[in-house]
Amino acid sequence: MYVPAHFAENRKDVLHDCIAQHPFGTLVTQGKSGLDANHIPFELAAGEGELGLLRAHVARANPVWQDVANGDEVLVIFRAGDAYISPNWYPSKHEAHKQVPTWNYVVVHAHGRIRILDDERYVRGVIGRLTRTHEAMQPKPWKMADAPKDYTDTLVKLIVGVEIEITRLVGKSKLSQNKEERDIRGAGEALISSGESPIGDAMLAAADEKAR
Structure with missing residues (x-):
């Protein structure tokens, strides 16, 4: 990725937080069948290894777990939002007219080595933790015990575990930081007013940082 x-965003805690807040990643592999991409929710174990571990599961019917070998290099892409930026939102455009459209976004690339874990205990652990995390905001959180045991036992056998040791983290927060503070703020406020709050809020934070 060109950064x-x-x-550039190089702070490990910020990158980990981005992954934790946006855990639905794109797993990119180069296996025996060639280039492939799968969209999977991940669990980040930030404190394990130098840069953390990613844990997930895939359907047994998905050929990806047989297409790769343990130790193969993979890439997981986590997107934290994106938005089109109109030059009309930059105050300086109305003075010098020297602005063009662009697209802002926040993304983290986690490079790592994959390991396949066809292990029921591991799979149950991943499912349980992911469920607790993403059900936490529900009025009455669902848990695996809510479903009949024979039903969940059957489904668990149709799943294979995946673990990725992160070896490199690359973060990019493209928020118009190369513009004047007033232009960053103007575009951020325009995004928020149009309902694009995630990138708009991030741009206002970038404007505040530039103003310091």
């Missing part, structure tokens, strides 16, 4: 210095 100009003014868009």
Whole structure:
């Protein structure tokens, strides 16, 4: 990924937080059948290994778990939002007219080594933790015990575990940091007013940082 210095995000805690807040990643593999991409919710174990571990599961019917070998290099892409930026939102455009459209976004690339775990205990652990995390905001959180045991036992056998040791994290926050503070703020406020709050809020934070 091309990352100009003014868009680079290198802080591990910020990158981990981005993954935790946006855990639905794109797993990119280069296996025996060639290039492939699968869209999977991940659990981040931030404190394990130098850069953390990613844990997930895939359907047994998905050929990806047989297409790769343990130790193969893979890439997981986590997107934290994106938005089109109109030059009309930059105050300086109305003075010098020297602005063009762009697209802003926040993304984390987690490079790592994959391991396949065809292990029922591991799979149950991943499912249980993912469920607790994503059900936590529900009025009455669902748990595996809510379903009949024979039903969940059958489904668990149709799942294979995946673990990825993160070896490199690359973060990019493209939020118009190469613009004037007033232009960053103007575009951020325009995004928020149009309902694009995630990137708009991030741009206002970037404007505040530039103003310091």
